[in-house]
Amino acid sequence: MTHQEPMKILIGIGGGPEAFTGLKFAARMSGKDCASIELLYVRAQDSGLTSGGMEVRVARENILEWGLELPGMTALRKASDILRDLGEIKGESEWRHAQTGGDPAGEYVQEYRGSCGGTVTLKLRTSPDVTTAVVDEAERFNADLVIVGGSPEPVEGLRRYLTPRSLALTVAAHCKRSVIVARHLEPGHGHLVCVQETERSRGMLERAVRYAQACDCPTTLLSVAPDTAGLESARRAVDEADAFFRNHGVTPLELLVETGDPAEIITEIGYDFSLIVMAESAKPWFAKTFSVAHEVAARARNSVLIVK
Amino acid sequence: MxxxxxxxxxxxxxxxxxxxxxxxxxxxxxxxxxxxxxxxxxxxxxxxxxxxxxxxxxxxxxxxxxxxxxxxxxxxxxxxxxxxxxLMKDSVLFIMGSLMLAVALVKQKLDKRLALLIVSITGSNTYNIAFGISVFSGLLASFIGEHTVAAMMLPVALSLLQLATDDDNKRRALAVLLLFSISYACAMAGIGTPSGGARNAIMIDYLRDFFYSADDPATSQFRVSYFKWMVYAYPVFLIQLPLMHLILRRTFKTEITDLGPAVEKLKAQVGGEGGLTGQHYLAIALFVLTLIGWVGFSSKVGMGTIAILGATLFLVTGLVRWQDINTGVNWGVVLLYAAAISLGVQMRDTGAAAWVAGLFMDGLAPLGMDRGIGLLAAIMLLTTLLTNTMSNGAAVAVLGPIVLSIAMATGSNPLAVGMITAMSSAFAYFTVIGTPASTIVHSSGYLRPSDFMKVGWRMALMSFAVMLLASKLYWPLVGL
Structure with missing residues (x-):
């Protein structure tokens, strides 16, 4: 593998407590790879009719004049405190105003030097649409990896069809960068890399190796054939992936080949791992819900990385 | 690609x-x-x-x-x-002027003095402070618009929260109590006077446009004066205020029942800024003058003119910069209200409002709700449903022509129907976007949409009951 730039990890804070679990994982990756980390908090832009014609920025400016922190700042500070405890942040920094788009009174940035030379940036943004802002920020930051907090427990049964898709799943569907839908993201239990005998799956392997190397996580390879007729293809996919990993200095712990419903089996086996790693579906965004990768992301009780 | x-x-x-x-x-x-x-x-x-x-x-x-x-x-x-x-009516001028006044007042930094005044009256008991915040928020919001008061009171509540505890769970429990004390008091108070919200000004314009004729003295009752509106609506707000507090303290209990240390810290922080300055006295004087103008002269020159006059006085005295007003007011909303009211007039002129009113009546007749108190309840329910999905001003702008046509078709008192519609548009307790005050306190990050649902139905039931009782028992006493 050729020399690569240090990894850039964008973590969306504000999507719920699960996003905070991604911090430890990002810190672990950063330690090995000297990654740059950006913590992002997006506030829905609340102006117009809902605020009665007076911009909410007037209230925000009043809060700042009292010397109080804006709510997004509090969440970002909590996240940065966690990174500081993990040894990822050095020194002190102040909030500075930085208009990215949206409401200027709501947009602030704070930058720190990371412990091994990377940067840690806290960013507060406002936007009419949170998903669009996260996707946009991933592009601006040129992120290799986006971590967003998923719902702690998957939505099951009839509720799946009645409740709107979670923000994490929407970001995963729209973002062009690799996305981790984080749930109880504890590094140390290894990666389950799911492969198929397809070009998309092969294309994912390089990144899967990089992520495994960066976090120094043990890797297991899995391929699921929908029926016995597909078993041979599944075996070939696992063998090919095994050879690829070994060629790049990573020895997989275990090679698994299973038969059955792919989403169900991957969710079940993946339960014991820190992260389930899957290639992005070739389907368009509106049909991604029906792809195996996004179904696993929706149903799994642990974290899922969709590699783009 | x-x-x-x-x-x-x-x-x-x-x-x-x-x-x-x-x-x-x-x-x-x-x-x-x-x-x-x-x-x-x-x-x-x-x-x-x-x-x-x-x-x-x-x-x-x-x-x-x-x-x-x-x-x-x-x-x-x-x-x-x-x-x-x-597009340009007195109600639109009023919306424009009151938004400018809102920004001007928030910029005067009177909120810190207000915070001191509240805690000096209420003492350190948490529930007393919550009720004190509600009373002050409500009294102010009944005259100057809920967004103004919510923006002023939000830092007061946030300061108390930050000074009270570092425990996230305890702080959130306290936040829900204090923040709803602001937002619901503001929302309820907005019905109290015509200047309390855009919806009131819009309804006053509709009533005048639909029913008032300069040639017919019998229609003068449809030129609703500032004082007359207060007589009809202010008691309804005052009755709801303590009931709202009881519902909040019952729904959102907090472990922190005494805010003594936080209050002392707040006094030390805010008290260090010294007493009121000449600028503060001037701002208060201009505000009081505007109020006197609304109560005493709005029937002659229009509420919008008084609002514009108040905003102009703040500008010419240098109490607020035009840049602050320009960036703090969403001018698009003024244009939107203007266009919505203009469309409402077309609803009446083309008979569209009467046709929709007929459909509505056809639906209500089998339920026996096409007249009397049943009709008022149905209108209240319809308005509540709509106001929870859009701003209350927009809800009144859309519904106004229809409900007034219903009043005409059923021989009901249009004034009572109009008042019920404007007042029940304040019952936007279920959603964040229902009222500007809710949007502003929600921007603090402490409230969840589910909190609004949890307490909203209790609040709505209470408001429904008070409103119906007022329309049945109180309004006939004051000639409505």
């Missing part, structure tokens, strides 16, 4: 706009229903589209206003000068 994601994002963000266009196209192609003129049907198509766009906001709201203006010229064939002149 590159166009595809852009198109996908556009389609995703604008989906409700595209759905609206499809619905409007289908309605336009469909045969005009019986009982309504083709012009009336086209007005209804525009109203349906505007309502969907108000609720979903897929395009900038000023663009909705511009579409309404364009629709009146191209779809209804009205003269553009006529459409332009229908």
């Amino acid at each position: 590159y166009a595809s994601p852009i198109v996908i994002h556009y389609l995703r963000e604008k989906r409700w706009f595209l759905i609206t266009l499809v619905i409007q196209a289908v309605m336009l192609i469909a045969p005009v229903p019986e009982g309504i003129s083709p012009e009336g049907w086209r007005v209804l198509i525009m109203t349906a589209g505007a309502t969907i766009l108000f609720v979903t906001e897929p395009i900038p709201l000023p663009a909705v206003a511009l579409l309404i203006i364009l629709g009146q010229v191209f779809l209804l064939g009205l003269d553009s000068s006529l459409v332009a002149s229908s």
Whole structure:
């Protein structure tokens, strides 16, 4: 593998407590790879009719004049405190105003030097649409990896069809960068890399190796054939992936080949791992819900990385 | 390759706009229903589209206003000068002036003194402070608009929260109590006087436009004065205020029942700024003058004129900069209200409002709710449903012509129907976007949408009961 730039990890804070679990994982990756980390908090832009014609920025400016922190700042500070405890942040920094788009009174940035030379940036943004802002920020930051907090427990049964898709799943569907839908993201239990005998799956392997190397996580390879007729293809996919990993200095712990419903089996086996790693579906965004990768992301009780 | 994601994002963000266009196209192609003129049907198509766009906001709201203006010229064939002149009414001037006043008042930093005043009266008991915040928020919001008061009181509550505890759970429990004490008090108080909210000014304009004739002295009751509105509405607000507090303290219990240390820290922080300065006294004097103007002279020169006068005085005395007003007011909303009211007039003129009112009545008749208290309850319910999905001003702008047509068709008192509609548009307790005050306190980050649902139904039940009792027992006593 050729020399690569240090990894850039964008973590969306504000999507719920699960996003905070991604911090430890990002810190672990950063330690090995000297990654740059950006913590992002997006506030829905609340102006117009809902605020009665007076911009909410007037209230925000009043809060700042009292010397109080804006709510997004509090969440970002909590996240940065966690990174500081993990040894990822050095020194002190102040909030500075930085208009990215949206409401200027709501947009602030704070930058720190990371412990091994990377940067840690806290960013507060406002936007009419949170998903669009996260996707946009991933592009601006040129992120290799986006971590967003998923719902702690998957939505099951009839509720799946009645409740709107979670923000994490929407970001995963729209973002062009690799996305981790984080749930109880504890590094140390290894990666389950799911492969198929397809070009998309092969294309994912390089990144899967990089992520495994960066976090120094043990890797297991899995391929699921929908029926016995597909078993041979599944075996070939696992063998090919095994050879690829070994060629790049990573020895997989275990090679698994299973038969059955792919989403169900991957969710079940993946339960014991820190992260389930899957290639992005070739389907368009509106049909991604029906792809195996996004179904696993929706149903799994642990974290899922969709590699783009 | 590159166009595809852009198109996908556009389609995703604008989906409700595209759905609206499809619905409007289908309605336009469909045969005009019986009982309504083709012009009336086209007005209804525009109203349906505007309502969907108000609720979903897929395009900038000023663009909705511009579409309404364009629709009146191209779809209804009205003269553009006529459409332009229908946009500016006293209620629109009032909305513009009161928004400028709102920004001007927030910028005076009187909130810190207000905080000291509240805690010096209430002491350190948490529930007393919550009630004190409600009383002060409510009294102020009944005159100057809920967004102003919410923006002023939010840092007061946030300061107390930060000083009270470092425990996230305890702080959130306290936050829910204090923040709802602000937002619901503001929402309820907005009905108290005509200047309490845009919805009141809009309804006053509708009542005058629909029913008042200078040649007919019997219609003078439909020129509702500032004082008369207060007589009808202020007691309803005052009765609700303590009931609201009881509901809040019952729904959101907090472990921190004494805020003594936080209050002391707050006093030390805020007290260090010294007493009121000349600038503060001038700001208070201008505010009081504006109030006197509204109560004493708005019947003659219009509420909008007084609001504009107040804002102008703040500007010429240098108490506020134009840049602050310019960036703090969403001018698009003023344009939107203007366009919505203008569309409301078309609803009446083309008979569209009467036709929709007829449909509504047909639905209510089998339930026996097409007259009397049943009708008022039905209108209250309809308004509550709509106001929880869009701003209360927009809800009144959309519903006003319809409910007043219902009043005419059923022989009900239009004034009572109009008052019920304007007042129940304050019952937006279920959603964050229901009232500006809720949006502002929600921006603190402490409240969840589920909190609004948890307490909202109790609040709505209480407000329904108070409103119905007031209309049955109190209003007849004051000649309504």
